[in-house]
Amino acid sequence: MEIFDLIVIGGGPAGYLAAERAGHAGLKTMVIEKNEYGGVCLNEGCVPSKTFLNSAKVADYANHAAKYGVKVNGKATIDQKFVVERKNGVVKMLVSGIKAAKAKTGTVTSLRRGTKNSSESAF
Numbered sequence: 001m002e003i004f005d006l007i008v009i010g011g012g013p014a015g016y017l018a019a020e021r022a023g024h025a026g027l028k029t030m031v032i033e034k035n036e037y038g039g040v041c042l043n044e045g046c047v048p049s050k051t052f053l054n055s056a057k058v059a060d061y062a063n064h065a066a067k068y069g070v071k072v073n074g075k076a077t078i079d080q081k082f083v084v085e086r087k088n089g090v091v092k093m094l095v096s097g098i099k100a101a102k103a104k105t106g107t108v109t110s111l112r113r114g115t116k117n118s119s120e121s122a123f
């Protein structure tokens with residue numbers, strides 16, 4: 001049986017930072033996450049909402065470009081499929097960044113998904 005100094009339940013911003021700091025301090029650390037790394041902030045909250053907001057801002061700027069002395073031919077419209085795909089790409093990039101940062105500290109991850117009771121190591 002593997003022994004850990006610290007087990008963090010939840011790989012959201014609170015959990016992954018705690019684990020990263022503990023790893024840097026030399027503690028053998030494991031994070032148990034039932035869904036995706038990054039928690040609400042990365043996967044559903046802060047990051048997705050900001051990518052959607054940015055697309056809306058760009059469309060709004062384009063539709064009011066004349067105010068800034070910029071001529072745009074036609075009306076800017078939102079391509080929802082593209083906007084969602086872009087959001088998924090940004091989330092994926094940031095989640096893999098967290099995994100890489102944690103791997104550097106030697107922190108082990110156990111992903112336990114839903115009720116399947118399966119676990120896999122992310123590293």
Ligand SMILES: Cc1cc2nc3c(=O)[nH]c(=O)nc-3n(C[C@H](O)[C@H](O)[C@H](O)COP(=O)(O)OP(=O)(O)OC[C@H]3O[C@@H](n4cnc5c(N)ncnc54)[C@H](O)[C@@H]3O)c2cc1C
Pocket residue numbers: 009010011012013014015032033034035036037038039040041042044045046047049
């Ligand atoms: C729409 C929206 C926009 C937001 N925008 C911002 C923003 O701009 N700026 C900002 O600072 N904050 C924002 N927030 C708030 C931010 O998302 C939260 O403050 C942050 O996610 C809290 O982090 P946490 O690690 O405490 O919890 P969470 O992000 O909720 O992470 C908890 C993790 O624990 C896991 N977990 C729970 N129970 C178990 C279990 N029993 N076993 C294993 N794993 C478990 C969950 O799957 C989850 O991954 C926003 C939130 C929302 C909903």
